[in-house]
Amino acid sequence: MADPIEYGSIESRNYWALDRALQLTVRRRCGEDDHRDELLEAFGALLGTTVTENADVVEDNPPELDTYDRRGEVVNEVTYHPAHRENERLVYEQGVIANLFDAPPGRDEPFGHVEHFAQFCLMDYTSSVGLSCPAAMTGGAALVLEKFDDGTLEDYYDALTARTDEELATGAMFLTEKQGGSDVGANEVRAEPTDSDGVYELYGEKWFCSNVDSEAALVLARRPEAPEGTDGLSLFLYPGVDEGDRDAVLFRRLKDKLGTRSVPTGEVAFRGAEAYLVGEPESGFKYMSEMLNMERLYNAVGSVGAIGRSLLESKVHAYDREAFGDLLADQPLMRRDLVDMAVTHESAMAATFEAAAQFGARERALADGDRDADAYRLMRVLVPVAKYRTARDAVDVASYAMEIRGGDGYVEDSVHPRLLRNAQVLPIWEGPSNVMALDVLRAMLAEAAELEGLADAFDAIATMDRAGAQLEAKELADYIFDVTAGVVLLERAQWRLETAEDAREAIVADWFVRRELAAPDARGITDGADLSEEAFQAVVRYGTVEPDGQVETAAVDD
Numbered sequence: 001m002a003d004p005i006e007y008g009s010i011e012s013r014n015y016w017a018l019d020r021a022l023q024l025t026v027r028r029r030c031g032e033d034d035h036r037d038e039l040l041e042a043f044g045a046l047l048g049t050t051v052t053e054n055a056d057v058v059e060d061n062p063p064e065l066d067t068y069d070r071r072g073e074v075v076n077e078v079t080y081h082p083a084h085r086e087n088e089r090l091v092y093e094q095g096v097i098a099n100l101f102d103a104p105p106g107r108d109e110p111f112g113h114v115e116h117f118a119q120f121c122l123m124d125y126t127s128s129v130g131l132s133c134p135a136a137m138t139g140g141a142a143l144v145l146e147k148f149d150d151g152t153l154e155d156y157y158d159a160l161t162a163r164t165d166e167e168l169a170t171g172a173m174f175l176t177e178k179q180g181g182s183d184v185g186a187n188e189v190r191a192e193p194t195d196s197d198g199v200y201e202l203y204g205e206k207w208f209c210s211n212v213d214s215e216a217a218l219v220l221a222r223r224p225e226a227p228e229g230t231d232g233l234s235l236f237l238y239p240g241v242d243e244g245d246r247d248a249v250l251f252r253r254l255k256d257k258l259g260t261r262s263v264p265t266g267e268v269a270f271r272g273a274e275a276y277l278v279g280e281p282e283s284g285f286k287y288m289s290e291m292l293n294m295e296r297l298y299n300a301v302g303s304v305g306a307i308g309r310s311l312l313e314s315k316v317h318a319y320d321r322e323a324f325g326d327l328l329a330d331q332p333l334m335r336r337d338l339v340d341m342a343v344t345h346e347s348a349m350a351a352t353f354e355a356a357a358q359f360g361a362r363e364r365a366l367a368d369g370d371r372d373a374d375a376y377r378l379m380r381v382l383v384p385v386a387k388y389r390t391a392r393d394a395v396d397v398a399s400y401a402m403e404i405r406g407g408d409g410y411v412e413d414s415v416h417p418r419l420l421r422n423a424q425v426l427p428i429w430e431g432p433s434n435v436m437a438l439d440v441l442r443a444m445l446a447e448a449a450e451l452e453g454l455a456d457a458f459d460a461i462a463t464m465d466r467a468g469a470q471l472e473a474k475e476l477a478d479y480i481f482d483v484t485a486g487v488v489l490l491e492r493a494q495w496r497l498e499t500a501e502d503a504r505e506a507i508v509a510d511w512f513v514r515r516e517l518a519a520p521d522a523r524g525i526t527d528g529a530d531l532s533e534e535a536f537q538a539v540v541r542y543g544t545v546e547p548d549g550q551v552e553t554a555a556v557d558d
Contacts, residue, residue, distance in 0.1 A: 004541035008319035015125040016044025020542040029114045054083035055128035063264040065254045076251040078213040089165045097139045101161040113360030117301045124305025130262025134170045134211040136298035140291040141171030148279035172214035174206040185229035191221040198277045202270035212266035215240045235284035236275035248273040259421025295430045296387040300352040303390035307345045310401035348390040350488035355382035384439040389481040391426035398423040482516040503545040504538040
């Protein structure tokens with residue numbers, strides 16, 4: 001491993017090079033691959049320079065909607081700043097989505113899911129949600145067509161997985177309706193059949209449509225005489241505004257949002273817009289659930305990237321700013337803060353990439369004709385757990401990073417207001433915290449799955465009535481996250497000790513387990529600091545620690 005990072009003298013930023021925890025995560029799970037690392041190194045450098053600089057420009061020049069032209073005719077045109085268009089071209093050319101579905105240049109196989117989500121995580125360092133949100137939905141839409149389309153929509157699949165700007169179509173999912181919200185079964189948008197097989201006309205309103213001008217939006221709608229609730233929903237691909245019939249859809253307005261300003265999120269009124277049935281009728285909710293699993297993973301990975309950027313800004317500031325005659329990084333309380341933030345970042349990464357690994361294992365098994373029940377059970381639990389907890393952590397870390405920066409971080413000249421605004425959507429998108437907690441509860445009860453160390457909690461939940469179980473749902477989700485992250489961090493620590501004789505990861509695991517799973521006396525207040533100078537430098541600056549027997553590594557009780 002390289003020398004400790006000198007945060008006070010960083011001249012250019014490469015997000016891959018600066019996130020050594022992400023490097024180790026990919027190498028531990030996917031093995032050594034110099035070519036892959038070179039691709040991610042180049043991508044990290046591009047993101048840390050051109051894309052981040054453009055993202056700063058786009059923040060002050062968000063997309064604008066013209067619903068009507070000067071003659072009063074419907075046009076539904078969204079205008080983007082050139083800096084956004086350049087960023088979009090750059091990240092898709094680098095395969096931020098295509099690499100999962102098609103081998104990158106110079107490689108025989110596509111990226112695995114861990115590698116793909118690592119590349120996506122790097123993009124979220126830029127805090128350019130106008131890139132990451134459409135990209136996530138592009139990947140999710142491509143997954144749905146890959147799994148459920150019979151070949152009728154192959155051209156759209158090819159466009160969703162394209163590398164060039166000329167061929168690319170970005171995806172979206174138009175899901176939310178005013179009367180439904182998280183209750184998708186209450187959706188009322190209807191699909192009327194036409195004379196052409198598989199072609200329908202959509203009628204009704206969708207209330208929160210991000211990437212509103214997508215060329216491949218997946219829309220849930222109900223066919224005539226279909227059952228009520230989610231069982232009656234079908235999935236359709238809406239290909240965007242038809243030049244010949246613009247009146248068939250109306251983009252009412254773009255939402256004036258707290259954050260994510262670079263994402264055009266609009267209200268859409270369908271008035272006979274043409275759309276194509278995906279897969280089998282009345283299977284739409286099942287298909288959309290597959291996409292939602294992937295979107296929730298993208299959300300968790302985005303949270304990891306957002307935490308990483310907030311942490312990076314805090315480190316740079318702490319090693320650049322003096323207070324009371326010393327660097328902030330030399331102040332005991334600041335040191336504890338930086339270690340806590342670093343451990344939060346790496347625990348979020350540990351749980352999220354465990355979920356990503358199980359998601360990938362399940363997808364590979366399905367491709368081979370095997371359902372892999374174990375991977376499915378773990379994925380079904382870990383994805384909402386990771387999404388729920390990392391989103392909350394992203395908000396907390398972004399807020400505290402602003403506090404570390406002080407008044408200077410509160411003004412719009414810094415990146416911190418954008419980091420905090422954008423982080424605040426993460427607990428909301430793809431299901432708020434309560435929905436995630438209830439999804440975990442449903443998965444646990446439906447699968448009757450037990451992880452060692454959680455058996456008592458699962459047994460207690462299983463014996464409660466519905467209301468009692470729901471009251472404990474968030475506690476259960478937090479417990480699952482803490483145990484999962486602790487186990488993965490300990491596994492990573494053991495791997496690092498065995499392969500590099502480096503105890504740095506053991507310190508991170510010990511800190512997390514004691515912080516989240518231990519029950520110390522006196523609220524953990526002892527008679528002195530418990531982190532040596534060597535350990536601090538290792539955790540915060542990615543230094544190395546000799547495994548000399550003095551590092552106490554915690555264990556997870558059975």
